[in-house]
Amino acid sequence: xxxERRIRLSKFLTLILRHRPEQVGLVLGARxxxxxxxxxxxxxxxxxxxxxxxxxxxxxxxxxxxxEIDAGLIRARYGHSLTLEQPGxxxxxxxxxxxxxxAANLERVRVEGLRPERQQ
Numbered sequence: 001x002x003x004e005r006r007i008r009l010s011k012f013l014t015l016i017l018r019h020r021p022e023q024v025g026l027v028l029g030a031r032x033x034x035x036x037x038x039x040x041x042x043x044x045x046x047x048x049x050x051x052x053x054x055x056x057x058x059x060x061x062x063x064x065x066x067x068e069i070d071a072g073l074i075r076a077r078y079g080h081s082l083t084l085e086q087p088g089x090x091x092x093x094x095x096x097x098x099x100x101x102x103a104a105n106l107e108r109v110r111v112e113g114l115r116p117e118r119q120q
Contacts, residue, residue: 009051010059013067017076032084033073040065046100 001009016039024042028034040053060067060074068077083107101109 001058005055006059006062009048009055010063010066012048013056013059014076014079017067017074018079019081020084028075028082029073029085030084031075032082033070033075036069036072036074039074044099091115 015036016024016026017028021034024046026034026039036053036056040051040056043051043056047051056061056074057069060069066077068075099114
């Protein structure tokens with residue numbers, strides 16, 4: 001696949017699987033998963049009419065940190081603005097939990113603490 005097409009497809013998959021599945025008529029499962037074949041059909045019906053399933057699989061293979069296919073279901077791994085069911089039971093965090101904060105945000109975090117943002 002041409003690199004420009006792969007980047008366009010990756011960005012569109014990010015939009016659909018993290019933020020706006022309804023844009024192509026999809027409903028994600030509770031954990032953000034959708035059958036790969038259903039995704040390909042939906043994309044073909046919304047401007048990607050020449051899309052092959054192998055192209056989506058290529059994007060997932062090259063960007064395994066961002067996407068995952070398991071048992072024929074595809075999902076974005078992180079960064080959702082949608083409310084999704086969290087995997088596994090809630091657990092008590094360890095006594096010390098480290099979180100990387102950009103230097104520009106450090107003072108705000110010291111004063112206000114960590115707050116939830118848009119993405120999950």
